Amino acid sequence: MLRGTVVGEEVVHVRADAVRNRESLVRAAGSVLAESGLDVPVAAIADRAGVAKGTVFRHFASKDELVVTVVAGLIDDLAARAETLLAEPDPLTALREFVAAGVELQARDLAFCQVAAAAEQQVPGLTDRRLRLEQIADLLVRRAQDAGAVRADLTGRDVVGLMTAAYQGACATGDPLRWPYFLSVLVDGLHPTGQDGAGRTSDRA
């Protein structure tokens, strides 16, 4: 375990309790935010972590930065799942499972759900993670396109957007558990256009 950090020419010592506190805070924030969402008081997180409220702001510039740290971890987990799905033999199954994983994450973690639904104002500090996730999603999409299973104009970014769409749509219904139905509607909408005429609206070339 690294206890020292080089800053410029001098080595500053990082205290052991500081390391522990930071870890406690991230862990506590992870579970509290998942359960209660973005609106929980910082005090609730500090309490569960067993530190004073002020300590939160020694490790994170703001409540938002703590939230970003937690959510970034969740996005990374999802990206890792996407990478393992690249090994799945059927490209369309892989794509569908990826979207399902994203939807399930929203269902399981209220804070992630709220961040994903932060319509309009994108959360800054999360764009790089998002981008990486979209790039891996691009690989999944390309495989499915090569197999002729999905629209040629679909992008990884769109797929990530569709994860949000499916869960938010189900929630708007008043019954979040209906998300598999929304997912199926969305996935059906992804197939290549021009096979039959019933309601196809290919707005883009």
Next chain:
Amino acid sequence: MLRGTVVGEEVVHVRADAVRNRESLVRAAGSVLAESGLDVPVAAIADRAGVAKGTVFRHFASKDELVVTVVAGLIDDLAARAETLLAEPDPLTALREFVAAGVELQARDLAFCQVAAAAEQQVPGLTDRRLRLEQIADLLVRRAQDAGAVRADLTGRDVVGLMTAAYQGACATGDPLRWPYFLSVLVDGLHPTGQDGAGRTSDRA
């Protein structure tokens, strides 16, 4: 204009400035919330309405109740639009235009957008309006089903959810203006299943 209200056996007088203030507040809240979203201070609304902060709470029990009043009006407008679309000759066009109207409302009004995306916790006090909207949507759906244009298992409630899904999905992409693409994917997903095998996932009978 009715200036008196009967409460029990006695008539209580409603002052003219009270009527004006209430109207000003609703109008001011409508524009301020549309621009700045649910997080604007009550003071900003009171300012634009030209009243003191305390006056807001004489007319509305809480900030939430004012928000609900404004959003209820927006939902009613959307319901009216749906009713006129019942006269549209082509059932699928009518359905698509209804969804488009809902999406455009989210794009135009940040507060409505945020309420629609209030994943998980449904806003109480809005459920009756929602229900009425869903019932009208049911009529639009049934017409489209009779024409064989959409899935047999689709409901008006689902369609309302899909409005949220389309816009939230586009927003999650970082580019809300992409919503027409998401709309097209969704609408494509609505067509009857079982015509070709490419990626159909009929999770429900």
Next chain:
DNA sequence: ACCTGAACACCGTTCAAGT
């Protein structure tokens, strides 16, 4: 070097005083 809790700012809500 970091923790702590008191202090501050901001915002939703209440209420005593005024008309």
Next chain:
DNA sequence: ACCTGAACACCGTTCAAGT
């Protein structure tokens, strides 16, 4: 009967004091 603005409670953030 209603408006007003001062006062209160809550929560994010800062900071002086302690170790």
